[in-house]
Amino acid sequence: MTDILRFEDVGLRYGLGPEILQDISFGLQEGSFHFLMGPSGAGKSSLLKLMYLALKPTRGLIHIFGEEISTINRKRAPSLRRNIGVVYQEFRLIPHISAFDNVALPLRITKLKESLIKKNVEELLEWVGLKDYMLSKPPTLSGGQQQRVAIARAVVAKPKILLADEPTGNVDDEIAERIMHLFEELNKMGTTVVVATHNASLVKESNFFSMTLSDGKLQFSGS
Amino acid sequence: MKLKNIQTFNKSFDNDDTNRYLPWLIACMVFLATLAVSAIFMVNSTTARLSSSFSNSITVQIPINEISTINEKNKKLALDVLASYKGIKRANLVIPEDVSSLLEPWLGKYANTQNLPIPIVIDAEIDRNASIDVQILTNKLSKLIPNITLDDHREWLNNFYRTLDALEVLASFVVLLIVLSAIVTIIFATRTSMGLQKDTISILHLIGATDQYIANQFSIRAAWLGIRGGIGGLVVAIPMLIGLEAIIKVSEAGVLPQLALDGSGWIGVILILPTVILIAMFTAYSTVLRTLSSMA
Numbered sequence A: 001m002t003d004i005l006r007f008e009d010v011g012l013r014y015g016l017g018p019e020i021l022q023d024i025s026f027g028l029q030e031g032s033f034h035f036l037m038g039p040s041g042a043g044k045s046s047l048l049k050l051m052y053l054a055l056k057p058t059r060g061l062i063h064i065f066g067e068e069i070s071t072i073n074r075k076r077a078p079s080l081r082r083n084i085g086v087v088y089q090e091f092r093l094i095p096h097i098s099a100f101d102n103v104a105l106p107l108r109i110t111k112l113k114e115s116l117i118k119k120n121v122e123e124l125l126e127w128v129g130l131k132d133y134m135l136s137k138p139p140t141l142s143g144g145q146q147q148r149v150a151i152a153r154a155v156v157a158k159p160k161i162l163l164a165d166e167p168t169g170n171v172d173d174e175i176a177e178r179i180m181h182l183f184e185e186l187n188k189m190g191t192t193v194v195v196a197t198h199n200a201s202l203v204k205e206s207n208f209f210s211m212t213l214s215d216g217k218l219q220f221s222g223s
Numbered sequence B: 001m002k003l004k005n006i007q008t009f010n011k012s013f014d015n016d017d018t019n020r021y022l023p024w025l026i027a028c029m030v031f032l033a034t035l036a037v038s039a040i041f042m043v044n045s046t047t048a049r050l051s052s053s054f055s056n057s058i059t060v061q062i063p064i065n066e067i068s069t070i071n072e073k074n075k076k077l078a079l080d081v082l083a084s085y086k087g088i089k090r091a092n093l094v095i096p097e098d099v100s101s102l103l104e105p106w107l108g109k110y111a112n113t114q115n116l117p118i119p120i121v122i123d124a125e126i127d128r129n130a131s132i133d134v135q136i137l138t139n140k141l142s143k144l145i146p147n148i149t150l151d152d153h154r155e156w157l158n159n160f161y162r163t164l165d166a167l168e169v170l171a172s173f174v175v176l177l178i179v180l181s182a183i184v185t186i187i188f189a190t191r192t193s194m195g196l197q198k199d200t201i202s203i204l205h206l207i208g209a210t211d212q213y214i215a216n217q218f219s220i221r222a223a224w225l226g227i228r229g230g231i232g233g234l235v236v237a238i239p240m241l242i243g244l245e246a247i248i249k250v251s252e253a254g255v256l257p258q259l260a261l262d263g264s265g266w267i268g269v270i271l272i273l274p275t276v277i278l279i280a281m282f283t284a285y286s287t288v289l290r291t292l293s294s295m296a
Ligand SMILES: Nc1ncnc2c1ncn2[C@@H]1O[C@H](COP(=O)(O)OP(=O)(O)O)[C@@H](O)[C@H]1O
Pocket: A014, A017, A020, A038, A039, A040, A041, A042, A043, A044, A045, A046, A047
């Protein structure tokens, strides 16, 4: 099976700072489920940014859906990004539109029929327990609620790859479990999932691959 | 794209108030543009009206002589020559009473024009299809009647046309300036707005929105701006034009070029609205595309 995502000797530094990611090489098989571990500041978010094309590596090659990212131009990028759902650590919701509209965005840019959008979005928001908050604007929601909106937005378009950065950081255990369950369901349907977390307890409960970042290097441990 | 989509999408960029003054600015521009465009149409229709009413007549004047038999002879001679001249449809003597009434505004009602040396005036109608050379006709008549003058209004009209042309050029220039300032205004407003919406734009990009999609959002917003500003400007300008027309009609200022719009003039004024909307949309769209690709 081919890798849906592959890093070859990737290094990353911000500006003239130290190389925070060094010699990163790995491949993710389509349909796999990975945890990305490491203490805060280890570079988990940075590694994810490379995966969702928000950053370019300072060295090395990154292949996504079989395309090397330095060859991906402005015109090509949007269609690749539509296949990558991301739960950002800082949520990145649009503050002045409702939770519903935020979640609907990935569908709307594909010009899906509005009736289908409504059905999908409402179902999903209900599922993450935000039925009564669909018309609320993000700043009026709690951190945990915003996180769930962000998760709903990441998965609503059924992406091929789902990247989640500390997706359970702001929610209580029960919601965390639901979210992990949602990711597992998506994974069963074929989505490749990477969950970055510094919370080791989240990993122990599941039996999936995990990779750990420390000192800029990546170590693997299977299950 | 469905209207509902447009409205909800549009909201993604709807939170900045910096552009609140913009509809007013656009309304002022539309108001001025409407006046300038009306001026162009008025000048055009005046020119057309003048050339159709003047270009086919010649006014012949023979200074009065002390000996009345010579006057009668000259009168008859001139009428005969004119009547038989190729290209002249009709030649009529303008009777002295009419001449007097023409002079009345200058001399006053009770001036005794009987004793004034009012010239003999003949009005000749030219066949518009025959290109008649007034100079040859003048030479011919001068040989027979010294001191005769022919006026085909050409010089007078040419001066008038030149003034009208200058007005038209001026008005067109004003329209051009307004269009350019509108474009520059929209470019800067769009850029400002994009600066404020940086986060939203980058989120849309990460989600997989194309530059064209984002440009579309801004262009839809610009369309609303054009609609509001355009209607605002026209709502003030149109009653003003109608009022102006009414005032001119009441005062019956016949010497003035008519300050009224004809059918095509009104169509021109109404077309300002879609023009403004299109300019706003296109400018915003291309500004966003250019700005986004320069940011890459
Ligand atoms: N935009 C940035 N500019 C400069 N340094 C950054 C930036 N983002 C992250 N870093 C640095 O890179 C390192 C890794 O950060 P990050 O990827 O956020 O780690 P994690 O997600 O594991 O907490 C940290 O030392 C952080 O200070």
